[in-house]
Amino acid sequence: MSPLACLERLVAYAHREGQLLTxxxxxxxxxxxxxxxxxxxxxxxxxxxxxxxxxxxxxxxxxxxxxxxxxxxxxxxxxxxxxxxxxxxxxxxxxxxxxGDGPDRNWWQDHEFADTISAAFGEFLGLEAAATHMLDYYLSAFPGLLQTPDYAREVIAAGLDGLSEDQNEAAAEIRVLRQRRLTEEPRLNLEMYFGEVALLVAGDLDVLAEQIRHVIKVSEYPNVTLRMVPLSAGRPGILSSGLTLLRFPDEPDGGFVFTEAVGGMLPRRSGRDVRRAERAFARLKRCALSPKDTITALERKLEEIT
Structure with missing residues (x-):
């Protein structure tokens, strides 16, 4: 499950073009x-x-x-x-x-499902879109910024909180809208880690196949680095929770850390938390496959299920 899954179950529908970066x-x-x-x-x-x-x-x-x-x-x-x-x-x-001199408003306030966006997730959305670099770890699913709509619906529906069909659709759509940071300027530099278990857990195999094709395509973007942590890495390749580290243009050595918890993501803002997250990602990198070997593993899985 995505490390943002608990929050995104509460997520609302989209935003108006042009409001995001402001x-x-x-x-x-x-x-x-x-x-x-x-x-x-x-x-x-x-x-x-x-x-x-x-x-x-x-x-x-x-x-x-x-x-x-x-x-x-x-x-x-x-x-x-x-x-x-x-x-x-x-x-x-x-x-x-x-x-500052810009308007201070939340871009989701004009939308139908605005009241379902928690303050914590609203904060995350703003920080994510302002970041220049994002490191993310997912144990049992592909990263949210790489998910197709159908795959996102599957992951969200599998969450602890029961959602209506409309809420599930809204949450899936917001994940897709967030992905514009990968292709629109200023582009987000994305370094993603996911566990091999993501290839072993699936609802609809056609959905998984489509998801793998999409991940392979996105991995070719110059601002995206993707690494799979294989089961053979053992305990060192597993973190106790999902983990996200966001960095910003005016503080390259600082940032915000979010850790997965029941009911949402917990923000951690101290220098100590940032350093702990850096050490965790360094460990994951040592345990993970190279980007090239990760794509080979994805292609092998795709061939197996199609």
């Missing part, structure tokens, strides 16, 4: 602004009550949502908060720069 940049800025604001508050021994006491329009609850990147804040409103808490010009300049 939302992505503002989402990333909003999250970083919240983290910087919280870091300053903690370093200066202030509570959320201290920061907002007596300030009209602000309260600890709202500040908490801003710090966690859940809601946007206008430049004027932020300035009032920073004036109120006595932040220095040097510190506030760095934070105010993160407001």
């Amino acid at each position: 939302m992505d940049r503002s989402t990333l800025r909003r999250i970083r602004l919240g983290e910087e604001l919280r870091a300053w508050r903690v370093e200066n021994n202030k509570t959320q009550i201290d920061m907002t006491a007596g300030l009209k329009g602000w309260n600890p609850g709202r500040l908490s949502k801003v710090e966690h990147g859940k809601v946007p804040v206008s430049a004027a409103d932020l300035a009032r908060l920073l004036d109120h808490c006595g932040m220095s010009e040097a510190d506030r300049g760095e934070i105010e720069d993160l407001i």
Whole structure:
């Protein structure tokens, strides 16, 4: 199952052309602004009550949502908060720069199934589309960014949560829409690992055959690297959960890590989590087949089932 499967079971239908990258940049800025604001508050021994006491329009609850990147804040409103808490010009300049000049809205809000997209998955969508490099690990299925619509429907339907036919269709379609990052500029550099078990678990063999053909085709893209972790790799080739590492153009050594958990993907943002993810992917690379041998294995499986 895809490491995003739990979240994508809640996913809604598509987006309007042209909105994606605008939302992505503002989402990333909003999250970083919240983290910087919280870091300053903690370093200066202030509570959320201290920061907002007596300030009209602000309260600890709202500040908490801003710090966690859940809601946007206008430049004027932020300035009032920073004036109120006595932040220095040097510190506030760095934070105010993160407001940016683009509209801050979620691209899925105008769509029929918008209320089924969780906040966590919405955050992931924005970060994924803003990233320049993505490393992903799937144990028992092909990666979501490489899935055909029919294969995606099979994987999503096999999840823990029962979905209606419409919800399943919406979740499958969003996976396909996400794949535009592989062909539209700026292209996402994708490094994917999947377990050999993905070739052994199938519903409809015709769907699996179509999926394998698609993966072979996409593997030829210059920005895509695909490696299969064979069963012969043993325990070192298996991680305890799905794993995703996203990197961004202005912080090539940083990034966001997402790990699979019951009920969704858990974001991990610290440098320690990024380094742990890097070590995990380094281990997978040592255990995995080369890209060329991976394609050979896929072609062998395709010949077997067709």
